[in-house]
Amino acid sequence: MSNDNNPFNILGSEKVPVAGGTAVNEKDTSLPLEERIKGLLSSSDVFLFMKGTPDMPMCGFSANVISILNAMNAKYQTFNILEDMDIRQGLKEYSNWPTYPQLYVKGKLIGGNDIIMEMYEDGELGAVLNS
Amino acid sequence: MVEFTTVENLIKSHLDDAIVKIHDLTGTADHLSILIISDAFQGKILIDQHQMIMDILKEKLGTNEIHAVQLKTLTKDKARAKGLLS
Numbered sequence: 001m002s003n004d005n006n007p008f009n010i011l012g013s014e015k016v017p018v019a020g021g022t023a024v025n026e027k028d029t030s031l032p033l034e035e036r037i038k039g040l041l042s043s044s045d046v047f048l049f050m051k052g053t054p055d056m057p058m059c060g061f062s063a064n065v066i067s068i069l070n071a072m073n074a075k076y077q078t079f080n081i082l083e084d085m086d087i088r089q090g091l092k093e094y095s096n097w098p099t100y101p102q103l104y105v106k107g108k109l110i111g112g113n114d115i116i117m118e119m120y121e122d123g124e125l126g127a128v129l130n131s
Numbered sequence: 132m133v134e135f136t137t138v139e140n141l142i143k144s145h146l147d148d149a150i151v152k153i154h155d156l157t158g159t160a161d162h163l164s165i166l167i168i169s170d171a172f173q174g175k176i177l178i179d180q181h182q183m184i185m186d187i188l189k190e191k192l193g194t195n196e197i198h199a200v201q202l203k204t205l206t207k208d209k210a211r212a213k214g215l216l217s
Contacts, residue, residue: 096182111178114201119177
């Protein structure tokens, strides 16, 4: 199916982008921070810590990663770090990565916007998402 | 504010085959775009390549001599494929 007329296909994907993301909430926020982070990461193979939600990203970089994941037809879950200062600060130390968004696959940090964009452009992202 | 040669030598002291190119993004010599070509990146995914460099630059970022960096890391093969290295 031709995708040339889809105004949402800003990345020129071959496939029709699908909104594959779901924002999650934690059941138990009383656990130690590291367990909370691991609990979130284990909820989905592809997990994005972002500002806002897939439907309403609150930062251009987060919006960009969402549009890439959708263009890749990925299924993923997200967490809105703007709603939780403990996770927002704690994850930076957990991952040794200072900025958001942060994309994880099977619990491993893959990158922020710059890295995800570069991997997408170089055709390397699909293999990582499906690993 | 930081001397670019200091940053270049710091990176090369850890990665001795590295080719380093630094650009000043804001004219204030503290927001840098750094291109690093080295075979030390071989077999590592991009995030691990970036984290290697961030670890090397940690002290300069910690003291705020460098405020922000934008990294581009490539192995020599990849740099050749992109026409950045002959």
